[in-house]
Amino acid sequence: MRITEFRITRFQFARDRVIGDSQVRADDANVAALELIADSGEVGLGFIQTLFHPLPDESEIERVFLSEAWPDLEGQPPVALCNRVGRPRGGKQRSFSLPFHEALQVALWDLAAKQVNLPLHKMLGGQRERVKAYASGLDFHLDDDAFADFFAHADELGYTAFKIKVGHADFERDLHRMQLLANVVRPGAQFMVDANEAWGAKEALVKLEAFRAAGYDLLWVEDPILRHDIDGLRLLRESAPWTQINSGEYLDVSGKRALMAAGGTDILNVHGQVTDVMRVGWLAADLGVPVSLGNTFLEVGIHAACALPEVEWLEYSFQNFDHLVDQPIEIRDGWAYAPDRPGHGLVLSETARTQWRRPKLLSRAELGEAPHNPRVRSAPKLAASRG
Known part of the structure; x- marks a missing residue:
């Protein structure tokens, strides 16, 4: 199994409540799905998330990913990348311009577990x-x-x-x-x-x-x-x-x-x-x-x-x-x-890709109502404090 393609889908939507702590707060979600596609057809899924600032347009996320991450992924076996130990030095020791790190690890392990037909855990x-x-x-x-x-x-x-x-x-x-x-x-x-x-x-x-x-x-x-x-x-x-x-x-x-x-x-x-x-x-x-x-x-x-x-x-x-x-x-x-499905068990919803994809950056006022959260009893009651 080797990685041959990638796909990025940008999402942006209102949260069902204000979240935060003593230092920060956020009332919208800024997320992009990263799918790494192997020559076998298997897909590894990870999510790119920023808490406090919107992600750029989908085309810009793709451009940055293609420039900074893809050269080390294309044609590589996922399991080798999961276990590879790097030796960063000097200017090579730096972060991606966008938060790809966690999404990459999750997507790669998803593919590696699917290759051996095991749940990730x-x-x-x-x-x-x-x-x-x-x-x-x-x-x-x-x-x-x-x-x-x-x-x-x-x-x-x-x-x-x-x-x-x-x-x-x-x-x-x-x-x-x-x-x-x-x-x-x-x-x-x-x-x-x-x-x-x-x-x-x-x-x-x-x-x-x-x-x-x-x-x-x-x-x-x-x-x-x-x-x-x-x-x-x-x-x-x-x-x-x-x-x-x-x-x-x-x-x-x-x-x-x-x-x-x-x-x-x-x-x-x-x-x-x-x-x-x-x-x-x-x-x-x-x-x-x-x-x-x-x-x-x-x-x-x-x-x-x-x-x-x-x-x-x-x-x-x-x-x-x-x-x-x-x-x-x-x-x-x-x-x-833990799911008993191969990989980490999460598959991007095609309904979400159709209904909630936001290729272009929207203002907060354009986001509309939050998606329904079935695990929360009454989202309108979860108001932000005025204090």
């Missing part, structure tokens, strides 16, 4: 087919009513663990949101908070102690302080033994390795770059460091989650992307299930 060595999922709201900008409605619905769907965004300038608001959460979910639920680097190390310790004094036992605090403050992260680990530090989300593979080697995290946070995740996941297993799978596009991270022995949790944040594929990842009763 089994090709990666997985011996299980499901992982616990926790409900994540990306909820910082929702008003209180929408916040409560969102998590009450997640509880009704069977989730038993919930993560909220904190890091507000008024810490009383963070405590208030935790109380709202406790009011609408089941007794005995597990809670996590994510500050997205909003705090300093000593400040974080004071606020974690305040959560504890208010009666909230946190399973973990995610990215409480700056990603490179390894000394501060180690201080938090030692000073707050009643909870766990979940960090590493914003670091590359080298940074994650340094973080673990320095004892700067209790749980390593990884995302959707399959090759990178597996390499750092093997190191985490060697060091005995638990791993959590953060948000991955259309939950494709379920495959790495099932394959890595240190993973207990997968994040699910109810984003309205399911319409882009024929069969999204199944999530039921608080568990995410």
Whole structure:
């Protein structure tokens, strides 16, 4: 099997709610599907996503991809590219002009698994087919009513663990949101908070102690302080033994390795770059460091989650992307299930290609209504906060 063609389909649509954290917010989706086509006819699918700025026109995405990525792909066997170790030096050590990296890894692994007719999680060595999922709201900008409605619905769907965004300038608001959460979910639920680097190390310790004094036992605090403050992260680990530090989300593979080697995290946070995740996941297993799978596009991270022995949790944040594929990842009763189809199991929907393709950049006002999200109870209620 060798790669002979590629296809890029640009999508742009309104989200069904404002998503964000203490640092950022977004109310539209900017996505392009990358399909790598092999001489066998098999297609590997990945998604190019930008959170805060629209992607350029489809023709420009194709031009950049053809110039920067395609020369290293054309005529190559996917499995070799999945496992290739590069030796970047000097000016060669740089990122693509557009965020192709994750999409490429996902599409290549999809093809490689299809070549051997295995689901991706089994090709990666997985011996299980499901992982616990926790409900994540990306909820910082929702008003209180929408916040409560969102998590009450997640509880009704069977989730038993919930993560909220904190890091507000008024810490009383963070405590208030935790109380709202406790009011609408089941007794005995597990809670996590994510500050997205909003705090300093000593400040974080004071606020974690305040959560504890208010009666909230946190399973973990995610990215409480700056990603490179390894000394501060180690201080938090030692000073707050009643909870766990979940960090590493914003670091590359080298940074994650340094973080673990320095004892700067209790749980390593990884995302959707399959090759990178597996390499750092093997190191985490060697060091005995638990791993959590953060948000991955259309939950494709379920495959790495099932394959890595240190993973207990997968994040699910109810984003309205399911319409882009024929069969999204199944999530039921608080568990995410890996598809038993060859590859990663996601196939671009031809209906979506027809109805939601946007070759040209549109203004926010031109996007219209958001696609229906069947996993969210009442999208109009999930309003943005006016504060």
